[in-house]
Amino acid sequence: MNTLDAIAALPDGAITSPAARRNADAILGVLRAHLPARGSVLEIASGSGEHATVFASALPGLDWKPSDPSAEARASISAWRAQAGASSLGAPLALDASDEATWPDQTYDAVFCANMTHISPWSATEGLMRLAGARLRRPGGLLVLYGPYREADHPLAASNQAFDDSLRARDPAWGLRDREAVQALARTHDLAATRRVQMPANNLMLLFRRL
Template sequence: MRREAPSAQRNRQPILDVLKHHLPAAGLVLEIASGTGEHVVHFAATAPYLTFQPSDPDDGARASIDGWVETLRLPNVRPAVALDVTSSIWPVDHASAILCSNMIHIAPWEATVGLMAGAGRILPTGGLLFLYGPYRRGGRHTAPSNEAFDLDLRRRNPAWGVRDLEAVADLAAAQGFDPPVTTEMPANNLTLAFKRA
């Protein structure tokens, strides 16, 4: 039932070390594409003053998320919901923050467009959109390993790929977000923290 991802176990604490400086003092935190659930339970365990709503379009992923929550007995994590970012209707109509790790590059560009549109709909002024993953900067990969990863992704699905940070920031700006606070992370990843203007 519960799934484990070695990469999630490696990166959840470095992500949290940055995320904790941006999280709101109260409210609902929606996680998009929660995957195994290892991120959301790690974050929720350290922020009992927040309520976390995990989501994933995959049935197996949602079962894994709920399995982790049940095992760790976290009262501040809601049952996982199915959420398609490209839909104009989400199962959550308001949140104080949205978290999304490692989705943008393993999905068609339309998913990023949908993520930004949804964030624009449900986040209030001052709301947080927090992204994690690999990005190109100035049209260039930040490391040879990211370039190889990008080629592998595009071989697997031509609609996937490491995205340009500037293109993602432009989409966010069109939805009323300020430029992101960008933090360099291990393994040539970045966190992008957008605030709703």
């Protein structure tokens, strides 16, 4: 499970992430405003599963499907799911965005992905856009991204520059992505950028609609 967060394992197999706990409410506020009241959501790179648990519990009209390529992460998701008892939270999929063979066959009303694009090679973001373009229901299916990005029209915060440096030192294929490049990639898969939301700690939420 790729993360730079200080995670801790709990006795039941769950992993707890302080960052996920801190940002869940802020992310939920944006999701609540833009997701449909009823439908299905596929979460990519769910990590510890804490986001999935919070969001599925708070948005009971949505069938929330978590996923992660890491067996460790999926075990944690399953542990949090057992604790939460949210009937709308599905079992985690072994899904790798860059590997089409692992994608589910069904379509979704929304796809959500937090903190993946910078802690993965660019091919994972390319796969995410292909997946969203292929699996979002038309018209208006929603793709939501959360995390830090570089922006040509906004100075990069010093904390984000330091974070980017640390990511690239750990793996040259990682690093903060240019928002404009992500949006250009999205357009090639019939996904139109519709909203940029400034979030705490110099993060963004980027919303795209399926054309």
